[in-house]
Amino acid sequence: AQTVTQSQPEMSVQEAETVTLSCTYDTSENNYYLFWYKQPPSRQMILVIRQEAYKQQNATENRFSVNFQKAAKSFSLKISDSQLGDTAMYFCAFIGGSNYKLTFGKGTLLTVNP
Amino acid sequence: DVKVTQSSRYLVKRTGEKVFLECVQDMDHENMFWYRQDPGLGLRLIYFSYDVKMKEKGDIPEGYSVSREKKERFSLILESASTNQTSMYLCASTRGIEDPEAFFGQGTRLTVV
Numbered sequence: 001a002q003t004v005t006q007s008q009p010e011m012s013v014q015e016a017e018t019v020t021l022s023c024t025y026d027t028s029e030n031n032y033y034l035f036w037y038k039q040p041p042s043r044q045m046i047l048v049i050r051q052e053a054y055k056q057q058n059a060t061e062n063r064f065s066v067n068f069q070k071a072a073k074s075f076s077l078k079i080s081d082s083q084l085g086d087t088a089m090y091f092c093a094f095i096g097g098s099n100y101k102l103t104f105g106k107g108t109l110l111t112v113n114p
Numbered sequence: 115d116v117k118v119t120q121s122s123r124y125l126v127k128r129t130g131e132k133v134f135l136e137c138v139q140d141m142d143h144e145n146m147f148w149y150r151q152d153p154g155l156g157l158r159l160i161y162f163s164y165d166v167k168m169k170e171k172g173d174i175p176e177g178y179s180v181s182r183e184k185k186e187r188f189s190l191i192l193e194s195a196s197t198n199q200t201s202m203y204l205c206a207s208t209r210g211i212e213d214p215e216a217f218f219g220q221g222t223r224l225t226v227v
Binding site for chain 1: 145147149154155156157158159162164170172202204206208211214215216218220221
């Protein structure tokens with residue numbers, strides 16, 4: 001069974017600084033997708049960034065980038081130039097192979113301080 | 115834009131009541147999911163469906179059932195609500211394994227008293 005582990009329940013960062021959120025996963029699949037989702041206080045879950053396992057290049061979306069280490073089964077999210085609006089719960093998620101099941105980690109609550 | 119709509123944002127029900135949570139998506143997505151979100155536990159999968167009338171148990175199906183009679187609608191049913199089912203419930207949909215990005219509803223906060 002696939003599992004997703006986020007080892008940091010809470011983190012904080014000063015505005016304009018950089019922060020990295022950790023995620024590890026366990027799977028026997030070779031083809032899969034990884035995601036970071038953001039859930040602000042409004043509760044609406046929003047996709048931040050996605051990574052296909054077959055792509056070696058790390059995904060980037062503006063201030064958000066990932067460090068995907070396939071062999072280590074690690075998928076961390078880096079947020080550069082943190083903004084107050086980045087305050088949210090961040091979830092790492094996995095879907096793989098022929099399995100339709102989308103599995104989430106327990107989340108990391110990120111607070112950006114002014 | 116893909117829209118996933120949950121029928122209620124807040125719901126209060128009594129112990130023993132039969133509760134229906136409805137979810138509708140408007141983008142012809144194949145797969146639909148129901149999650150439960152609790153502090154410190156993240157999102158836990160209750161049930162998912164990969165086609166009309168098809169369903170599979172997730173990680174915590176006990177006390178729940180689902181129905182998918184039409185492609186766009188996925189219902190979560192609490193046959194006899196209990197206080198330990200007080201939680202946030204999130205519905206999601208995806209196009210399929212070839213495009214697995216999930217789109218979420220706004221969540222239903224259910225309180226069972």
